[in-house]
Amino acid sequence: MTGAHDTDDLEALRAASDVLGIDALLSDGERAVRDRVRRFVDAEIRPHIADWFDRGWFPREIVPALGQLGVLGMSLNGYGCPGGTAVEYGLAALELEAGYSGLRTLVSVQGSLAMGSIHRWGSDEQKNDWLPQLASGEAIGSFALTEPGAGSDPSSMKTYAQRDGDDWILTGEKRWIGLASIAQIAVVWAQTHEGVRGFLVPTDSRGFEAVVLGPKGSMRASVQCDVRFDGVRLPASAMLPDARGLRGPFSALNDARYGIVWGALGAGRDSYEDALRHALAREQFGTPIAGFQLTQQKLVDMTLELQKGALLALHLGRLKDAGSLRPEQISLGKLNNVREAIEIARTARTILGGDGVLLAHSPIRHAANLESVRTYEGTDEVHTLILGQHLTGLSAFR
16 A cells, blocks of 8 residues: 555555445456446547547547447447446446546436437337447437426426327427437427327437537536427327336436436546645645645545445445336435535645646546536436435425
8 A cells, every 4th residue: 555655656546545445346347347448538538638628629529439338328238239237337437427527428318318218218110220320329319308497397398299190290499408419319308288208309300400508617528509399390100109208208317317426426536536646746845745634634535425425326336236226316326426526626626726727637627517417417406305305205396
């Protein structure tokens, strides 16, 4: 362990920071997945992300590379999907978000939201048509639920699909829809005469319009859009046949929230590691600032939360693989790990001093991005009330 304090060797620092020995709780296969994704992030993301973030640039060519990496629809089986476990997907999400929150978000939108909805609720024809293309990254998918007036309350959505003979006519608008302007297919949720239903909408359909949102102070190297449907005509085969009511989108959202539980740890860990390496190298008053009591307190506090968050994520992953993970457990994980990751990024920035505002250092980017992560797939307030309802049996939503 002493070597971790004598060298800037990242693996030695990580070993010292794994105070509880959580790495030993992983199987060889799980560590292999983690290490493979980590190598990809180190080679393809870290050298470029500061520039991409600064320019607000999204590298579209990264999508097929992620398909080759095997992280698109990672925990889905069949139809060309990777078929990994929930824990393997979680570890991949952690490493992806250590590089950039928007990268993990891309994988979540494509895999958990769009592909997950098709895999769970689609017809065999829809699955065969779209899942292989989406798993390989040949095609890009989007998921359209949130509206300008219906964020935390999707039951109040106004987008409507009206029957017209055998067809459907889709009218309305959605907001904060990831990848919509570059996607080939969008999973769109709309009110109908029989309740909320899901539709597969080709983005080249007449009447479909996606407008990129910006400028943004968060998630700059990623794509979110306003989407409008002006009388988009869809065949009957566009409907997801087995999705009825809000259970359809909520099932996908729970999978995405699960990924965030792990992903936020990646942003927190990367912020901590950046601060730790700086503290060991930076000297003031004739000694490394890592030797100062206040700096050590910050490093210890960050490590405490990272270790607790990792145990929480791993426990939820084991529950998910066993088929027993419950929504309120996901809410607990998302609420805790994102909240703590933001605090870790902010604390790490203070250790970096003035250099901490430079994009060459990751904490300032992670802190900004995590504000988006904290908001989407359920705000702190929504997850607090989900847990409150579980504890009391009383709903505070209405």
